[in-house]
Amino acid sequence: MLSSDRNSHRRVFIRAWGNARARQPLTPLEIQIVEILRQHPEYQPFLEADDNALDRDFSPEQGTSNPFLHLGLHLAILEQVSIDQPAGIRHLYQTLTQRTGDPHAAEHRLMDCLAEGLWTLQRGQQPFNEHDYLDCIKRGSGT
Numbered sequence: 001m002l003s004s005d006r007n008s009h010r011r012v013f014i015r016a017w018g019n020a021r022a023r024q025p026l027t028p029l030e031i032q033i034v035e036i037l038r039q040h041p042e043y044q045p046f047l048e049a050d051d052n053a054l055d056r057d058f059s060p061e062q063g064t065s066n067p068f069l070h071l072g073l074h075l076a077i078l079e080q081v082s083i084d085q086p087a088g089i090r091h092l093y094q095t096l097t098q099r100t101g102d103p104h105a106a107e108h109r110l111m112d113c114l115a116e117g118l119w120t121l122q123r124g125q126q127p128f129n130e131h132d133y134l135d136c137i138k139r140g141s142g143t
Contacts, residue, residue, distance in 0.1 A: 010068050013037075013068060016030035017033070017037055040067070046067055081110075089110070092110075092134065096140065109140045113137050
């Protein structure tokens with residue numbers, strides 16, 4: 001789906017937004033990206049900066065979130081929910097969406113848990129713990 005090369009990965013988002021702005025036909029992935037970007041207007045001008053967007057580094061010390069990471073986490077959540085992997089995530093997402101009344105807010109809750117799990121994975125160099133991930137979501141969904 002997306003390349004592991006940072007610039008190639010970023011170009012997918014930049015190209016999708018550029019195609020949408022130019023009213024060009026979009027691939028299914030680009031449609032997903034554009035739908036997410038419409039919910040995040042704060043990232044749109046950044047993606048229009050092309051080369052500046054490719055070269056920019058993001059660190060916690062800067063106090064600026066990485067739009068590519070954020071968008072990528074949205075895509076990961078949408079994929080997980082669509083295939084119900086890990087098993088049960090679709091139900092948790094639906095429960096959280098019903099509780100909040102906002103699918104985007106539900107995605108953000110899942111993204112917080114996914115980011116936490118990925119941070120733990122990276123720090124500990126251990127396999128991703130699906131059980132901890134789902135427990136984190138359950139704590140946020142009230143189930």
